[in-house]
Amino acid sequence: MLSETTPPEETNQSTPLRADELVKTFRQGSNLVKALNGVSLSIQKGEFTAIMGPSGCGKSTLLHVMAGLTRPDSGAVWVEGEKLSSLSDAKLTDFRRRRIGLVFQQFNLVTALTALENVMLPLMAEGGRGSADAQDRARHLLDRLGLGDRLGHRPDAMSGGEQQRVAIARALVTDPAIILADEPTGSLDSGNGNAICSLLRELNQEEGRSIVMVTHEPAVAAWAGRVVVMKDGAVCSDWNADQFPDAQSLALRYQEIVSGQAAMGAV
Numbered sequence: 001m002l003s004e005t006t007p008p009e010e011t012n013q014s015t016p017l018r019a020d021e022l023v024k025t026f027r028q029g030s031n032l033v034k035a036l037n038g039v040s041l042s043i044q045k046g047e048f049t050a051i052m053g054p055s056g057c058g059k060s061t062l063l064h065v066m067a068g069l070t071r072p073d074s075g076a077v078w079v080e081g082e083k084l085s086s087l088s089d090a091k092l093t094d095f096r097r098r099r100i101g102l103v104f105q106q107f108n109l110v111t112a113l114t115a116l117e118n119v120m121l122p123l124m125a126e127g128g129r130g131s132a133d134a135q136d137r138a139r140h141l142l143d144r145l146g147l148g149d150r151l152g153h154r155p156d157a158m159s160g161g162e163q164q165r166v167a168i169a170r171a172l173v174t175d176p177a178i179i180l181a182d183e184p185t186g187s188l189d190s191g192n193g194n195a196i197c198s199l200l201r202e203l204n205q206e207e208g209r210s211i212v213m214v215t216h217e218p219a220v221a222a223w224a225g226r227v228v229v230m231k232d233g234a235v236c237s238d239w240n241a242d243q244f245p246d247a248q249s250l251a252l253r254y255q256e257i258v259s260g261q262a263a264m265g266a267v
């Protein structure tokens, strides 16, 4: 049993994220649905992790709890050694804005703002940074992600793939401890989806970004270095992606696990 105040031994500022024994139950009419049933997960610095599992297994709930968007019934999340449940709502919002980069399936850009303004947003809430500084940083990131010629475009004048790249730039602009992405390719065709996966892998391999990505597609998960499989609100497998020669073998193994044809936890 963990102490209320002391983080687990290996949870410190160099561990981007650690989740311990998360439980989350939702009420649906007269039924209680246990979306998370004791999930523990430790993300090391520079890891690109995919969380995979069938619809309703709790992937999004886990990502939202790890991001501090949803409070768990019990268990705890530490980001860089900071225990999210110890923070007030206001402090948690500020901490999330600075230290956690969020990417969503629907991009969640502000439609009235340009690409540049969307990326600058998280910095504008920060008293210490002048807007010229924020603009330089946002411009540099958009350039880096191949959108140097889209700075003044509003979201509705960009393709889905471009909008997701703007959302990734916005997630990176505060130089967060970790990027949490919920089905980042879910609204894209396969070409744009592959381009986003390739970009995430590049950010991981070239800049050492720590990334957790939820997906229900084995072909998307195969871009990550580590693949965690969930079933019925629990982690049932945790794989190093290198053990699979290709995405098809990963997909096959995944099907065996979720259809119950393999022993739980087996690799």
Ligand SMILES: Nc1ncnc2c1ncn2[C@@H]1O[C@H](COP(=O)(O)OP(=O)(O)OP(=O)(O)O)[C@@H](O)[C@H]1O
Binding pocket: 026, 027, 028, 033, 034, 035, 053, 054, 055, 056, 057, 058, 059, 060, 061, 062, 216
């Ligand atoms: N706000 C909510 N209120 C009630 N039930 C919820 C809520 N959010 C999630 N659930 C339930 O919790 C379970 C886990 O949902 P969750 O969205 O985390 O699964 P998922 O694996 O991300 O599914 P999908 O791949 O379909 O998005 C499901 O049974 C879902 O219906």
